[in-house]
Amino acid sequence: MDKGNYLRTEIEKIGIHLEDKQVQQFLVYYELLTEWNKVMNLTAITDFKEVVQKHFVDSLSLIKAVDGSFLQKKGISMIDIGTGAGFPGIPLKIVFPNLKVTLLDSLNKRIKFLNEVTGKLELRNITAIHGRAEDFAKQKEYREQFDLSVSRAVANLATLSEYSLPYVKKGGFFFSYKAENIEEEIELSENAIKILGGRIDEVIKFNLPDSDVKRAIVKIEKNNFTNKKYPRKAGIPSKEPLS
Numbered sequence: 001m002d003k004g005n006y007l008r009t010e011i012e013k014i015g016i017h018l019e020d021k022q023v024q025q026f027l028v029y030y031e032l033l034t035e036w037n038k039v040m041n042l043t044a045i046t047d048f049k050e051v052v053q054k055h056f057v058d059s060l061s062l063i064k065a066v067d068g069s070f071l072q073k074k075g076i077s078m079i080d081i082g083t084g085a086g087f088p089g090i091p092l093k094i095v096f097p098n099l100k101v102t103l104l105d106s107l108n109k110r111i112k113f114l115n116e117v118t119g120k121l122e123l124r125n126i127t128a129i130h131g132r133a134e135d136f137a138k139q140k141e142y143r144e145q146f147d148l149s150v151s152r153a154v155a156n157l158a159t160l161s162e163y164s165l166p167y168v169k170k171g172g173f174f175f176s177y178k179a180e181n182i183e184e185e186i187e188l189s190e191n192a193i194k195i196l197g198g199r200i201d202e203v204i205k206f207n208l209p210d211s212d213v214k215r216a217i218v219k220i221e222k223n224n225f226t227n228k229k230y231p232r233k234a235g236i237p238s239k240e241p242l243s
Contacts, residue, residue, distance in 0.1 A: 003027060003048060010052050013209035016060055016095055025094045025121045026056060032120060033085060036113050042085040053208055058215060059088030060095060062150065065175055065204045065217045071096040079104060079146045081133050081164050082153030086114050093126050101126040104133060133163035134231040144169050152177040157185050157218060158192035158241035162231045165196040168222040174198065180214035192242035197224035
């Protein structure tokens with residue numbers, strides 16, 4: 001199998017054309033992911049085709065919720081909360097190199113991996129920071145400083161919103177990547193999102209190309225400033241989600 005052609009073809013199915021340099025960056029990313037995964041837990045998915053579909057294409061599916069031309073603008077800032085192995089932040093940075101990206105994760109060894117990836121891929125204007133979302137959101141250099149926040153982290157929407165919305169500028173957006181059947185979760189989180197200064201703009205549902213893998217992206221607009229008491233202390237948003 002020609003991995004480069006396969007990658008290019010699969011990503012073109014969601015309307016994104018890759019330059020040769022971008023193809024190479026994704027291939028190097030895959031090699032680093034599988035190499036580091038042997039000594040630390042980055043992903044349960046290591047098969048090349050599955051990584052392309054369930055990590056790369058899935059991460060780039062943000063373009064179903066926000067126009068690609070906006071992501072190409074210079075100066076647009078984005079924070080990826082609970083980025084893990086760099087999803088969705090690094091694939092988005094590869095495809096939209098003008099994005100100014102911050103990757104946030106609570107595990108320091110993942111930060112070392114992310115720094116290795118961004119260095120090998122020669123990505124600019126991308127920073128990986130180690131810590132809890134609840135703590136960095138209190139710092140003025142991060143609080144309400146980002147046009148976009150994204151997260152594929154596994155947590156309920158109310159908790160993710162408390163992690164993410166404090167980072168977003170008024171007028172910006174938080175995009176939460178979710179699996180299907182999220183109606184009840186959305187209903188339970190609506191008041192929490194309102195308390196945090198947001199409102200659900202739309203929910204975009206889709207299947208990953210040529211598969212029965214159902215996905216959704218919840219688009220939340222930040223229409224008011226977040227009260228300074230949020231996020232609450234580390235650990236509380238996950239144990240006691242706002243309701």
